[in-house]
Amino acid sequence: MVVMQNTSASTGSVYLIGAAGQLGRALIARIPDTREPARVRPLTSADIDITDATSVAVALAGLTADDVVINTAAYTDVDAAETDRAAAYRVNADGPAHLARATAAVGAWLIHISTDYVFSGSALGGTSERPDEEPEPRTTPYEPDESGAVVPATVYGASKLAGERAALAADGRTTVVRTAWVYTGGPDSRDFVGTMRRLEQTRETVSVVDDQLGSPTYALDLADGLWELVSIGPVRGIAGATLHATNGGRATWCDVARAVFIEVGADADRVHPCTTAEFPRPAPRPAFSVLSGASWADAGLTPLPEWSAALHRAIAAPVAADGSLP
Ligand SMILES: NC(=O)c1ccc[n+]([C@@H]2O[C@H](COP(=O)([O-])OP(=O)(O)OC[C@H]3O[C@@H](n4cnc5c(N)ncnc54)[C@H](OP(=O)(O)O)[C@@H]3O)[C@@H](O)[C@H]2O)c1
Numbered sequence: 303m304v305v306m307q308n309t310s311a312s313t314g315s316v317y318l319i320g321a322a323g324q325l326g327r328a329l330i331a332r333i334p335d336t337r338e339p340a341r342v343r344p345l346t347s348a349d350i351d352i353t354d355a356t357s358v359a360v361a362l363a364g365l366t367a368d369d370v371v372i373n374t375a376a377y378t379d380v381d382a383a384e385t386d387r388a389a390a391y392r393v394n395a396d397g398p399a400h401l402a403r404a405t406a407a408v409g410a411w412l413i414h415i416s417t418d419y420v421f422s423g424s425a426l427g428g429t430s431e432r433p434d435e436e437p438e439p440r441t442t443p444y445e446p447d448e449s450g451a452v453v454p455a456t457v458y459g460a461s462k463l464a465g466e467r468a469a470l471a472a473d474g475r476t477t478v479v480r481t482a483w484v485y486t487g488g489p490d491s492r493d494f495v496g497t498m499r500r501l502e503q504t505r506e507t508v509s510v511v512d513d514q515l516g517s518p519t520y521a522l523d524l525a526d527g528l529w530e531l532v533s534i535g536p537v538r539g540i541a542g543a544t545l546h547a548t549n550g551g552r553a554t555w556c557d558v559a560r561a562v563f564i565e566v567g568a569d570a571d572r573v574h575p576c577t578t579a580e581f582p583r584p585a586p587r588p589a590f591s592v593l594s595g596a597s598w599a600d601a602g603l604t605p606l607p608e609w610s611a612a613l614h615r616a617i618a619a620p621v622a623a624d625g626s627l628p
Contacts, residue, residue, distance in 0.1 A: 313368050314341070314366055314367075314368025314369040314370065314410075315341045315342070315343055315364075315366075315368075315369045315370075316337070316341065316342050316343065316369070316370045316371075316372060316532060317343045317345060317362065317365070317369065317370070317371045317372070318330065318342060318343065318344045318345060318372050318374065319345050319350060319352060319371060319372065319373045319374060319375045319401065320345075320346075320347075320373065320374035320375030320376065321344030321345055321346045321349075321374075322346040322347065323374055323375065323376075323378075324484060324485075324486055324491075324493065324521055325374040325415065325484060325521055325524065325525065326344065326346075326374045326375075327486075327521075328486065328521035328522050328524065328525035329372065329374070329525045329528060329529070330342070330344055331522065331525065332522055332525040332526055332529060333529070334529050334533070336533075337529075345361055347375070349361055350362075350375075352373070352375050352393065352396075352397030352398070352400055352401060353392040353393055353396055353397055353400075354400075355400045355403075358400040358401060358404055359404065362401075362404045365404060365405070365408050365410050366408055366410065367408055367409035367410060368410075369408075369410040369411070370410065370411045370412075370413060370532055371401055371404070371405055371410060371411070371412045371413070372413045372415070372528060372532070373397070373398055373401050373412065373413070373414045373415060373469075374415050375393065375397060376393060376394055376397075376415070376462070376465075377389060377390045377392075377393035377394050377458070377461065378458075379458075380419070380456060380458040380585045381583055381584040381585050382584075383456065383457040383458040383461065383585065384456065384457050384458075384584045384585050385584070387457050387461075390457055390458060390461040391461045391464065393461075394458070394461035394462050394464065394465045395461050395464035395465045395468055396468070397465065398412075398414050398465040398466070398468055398469040398476075399465070399468035399469060399471075399472050401414070401469070402414075402468065402469040402470075402471075402472035402473035402476055403472045403473070405473050405475075405476070406472055406473035406475075411475060411476075411477070411535070411536040411541070412469060412473055412475075412476040412477070413476075413477050413479060413528065413531065413532070414465070414466065414469045414476055414477070414478050414479070415478075415479055415480075415481065416462050416463075416465065416466050416478050416479065416480045416481075416544075417458075417459065417462050417480055417481065417482065418444070418480060418481070418482035418483075418516065418517070418548075418588065418591035418593055419454055419455075419456055419458055419459030419462060419588065419591070420452055420454050420459050420462055420463040420466065420480065421444050421448075421451050421452060421453070421454070421459075421588065421591060422451055422452075422453040422454070422455055422588070423455055423586075423587070423588020423589055423590060423591050424440065424588075424589065424590065425439055425440055425513075425589035425590050426438070426439060426440055427439070427440025427441070427442060427590070439590075440590045442594075443517075443552075443592040443593055443594035443595075444546070444591070444592065444593050444594060445546075445594050445596065445597065446480065446543075446544040446545065446546055446597050447544065455586050455588065456585040456586060457585070458585060466478045466544065470542070474541075474542050475536050475541040475542055476541075476542065477531070477536065477540055477541060477542070477543055477544075477545065478543070478544040478545070479528065479531070479544075479545050479546075479547050480544065480545070480546050480547070480593060481519050481524055481546075481547050481548055481593075482516055482517045482518075482519055482548050482591055482593055483516045483517055483518045483519055483548070483558075483591075484519045484520075484521050484524060485518065485519070485520065485521065485616065486520075486521045486522070486616065487499070487520065487613070487616035487617055487619070488616075488619070488621050489621060490621075494555065494558065494559075495558065495562055495613065495616060495617070498510075498558070498559045498562040498563070499562060499566060499617070502562065502563055502566055502568050502572075506572065507572045507573070507574055508559065508572065508573055508574070509573075509574045509575075509576040509580070510555050510556040510558075510559040510573055510574070510575065510576065511554065511555050511556060511575075511576055511577065511578050511580075511581060511587075512554045512555070512556035512557075512575030512576065512577070513554065513577050513578050513589060514554055514555060514578060514587055514588065514589055514590075514591075515552050515553070515554055515589070515590050515591070515592055516552065516553065516554075516555075516588070516590075516591045516592060517548035517549060517550075517551070517552060517553075517591070517592050517593050517609065518548075518549055518553055518558050518609040518612070518613065519547075519548040519549045519606070519609070519612075520549060520609075520612035520613065520615065520616050522615075522616070522619075523549055523606045523607060523612050524547055524548075524606065526606075527547050527598070527603060527604070527606055528547070530603055530604060531545075531601075531603060534601075534602060534603070539600070539601050539602070540601050543597070543601065544597070545597045545598050545601055545603075546593040546594055546595060546596075546597050546598060547593075547595075547598050547603075547606060548593045548595065548606060548609075549606045549607060549608060549609040549612045550595060550605060550606060550607060550608040550609060551608045551609045551610065552592045552609075553609055553610075554575075556573060556575045556576075558609075558613070559573045560573045561610055561613050562613065562617065565613060565614060565617040565618075566617065
């Protein structure tokens with residue numbers, strides 16, 4: 303059987319897997335005006351179980367070569383994954399493999415979302431001429447294919463890396479998009495920004511780790527970037543590529559917390575810096591996980607805005623009565 307492959311901008315349907323999750327909801331909130339809403343098919347975990355090949359086959363039975371599947375579904379509880387390894391791998395590794403087999407079978411295009419946790423996250427990255435000297439702190443953002451750095455330190459990261467590889471092995475035209483530190487930031491949201499907004503209301507001071515550097519990313523900006531990716535299509539340089547998409551710049555969690563306090567008109571000095579060692583977690587957190595935007599720009603995509611400007615918009619965004627995203 304000859305499978306026709308679409309290599310131009312998508313004119314078919316876009317299947318959104320993980321539609322009830324944070325990024326899935328952002329993608330729905332940001333469906334471009336140019337795209338017919340009926341041709342966006344949100345699938346929640348009630349509609350599809352990506353760990354089950356039969357469920358995937360049934361849910362994607364109508365898939366054609368013109369269609370796009372965006373997989374935002376994942377096992378995202380980083381700490382729980384340390385002791386729930388099998389479940390994390392079922393969702394994060396087997397799931398994308400099932401989806402990629404479905405897209406490969408008809409020549410559709412899979413966009414699979416992954417994470418900064420595939421990198422080691424080591425704070426050290428410099429080289430020293432003298433072996434007795436301390437290695438220098440890492441300052442260079444990660445590029446997608448950086449040799450020696452794609453070494454996850456957690457079960458979650460390892461399962462996500464296994465998913466990237468499984469998806470690309472099953473469908474070589476898959477585009478993997480890694481992102482990081484995603485938030486929506488609404489006052490009721492469970493993400494970091496929402497949590498800081500609530501703590502600002504209830505606590506005089508908060509202690510926030512100041513020794514992890516990363517790329518805070520507003521879910522709605524990421525959604526806009528993904529829709530732009532869909533509009534370009536699986537052209538050369540995008541099909542089969544691994545890209546990084548985060549808001550620009552870098553920050554520690556403490557920087558983000560202080561910026562939240564400033565945005566809501568509170569005194570940023572009420573946020574006290576602390577160290578990761580003071581808040582041990584089951585899964586180690588990366589000390590450095592800033593992702594480079596070069597691959598995204600090189601693919602012809604618009605760089606996502608700076609994180610501080612994005613945070614400003616997130617906090618200023620009106621909250622709908624039903625809690626839906628602006
Ligand atoms: N959040 C971040 O900071 C962050 C950072 C870097 C990368 N990412 C990546 O970005 C993507 C989106 O993350 P997110 O923040 O939107 O996560 P999320 O809010 O936890 O949403 C994940 C969704 O996946 C669904 N899901 C889980 N298992 C499933 C299964 N077997 N079949 C079908 N659906 C299933 C969940 O549905 P139920 O709730 O019904 O189980 C949930 O709606 C993920 O790939 C994640 O690894 C996230």
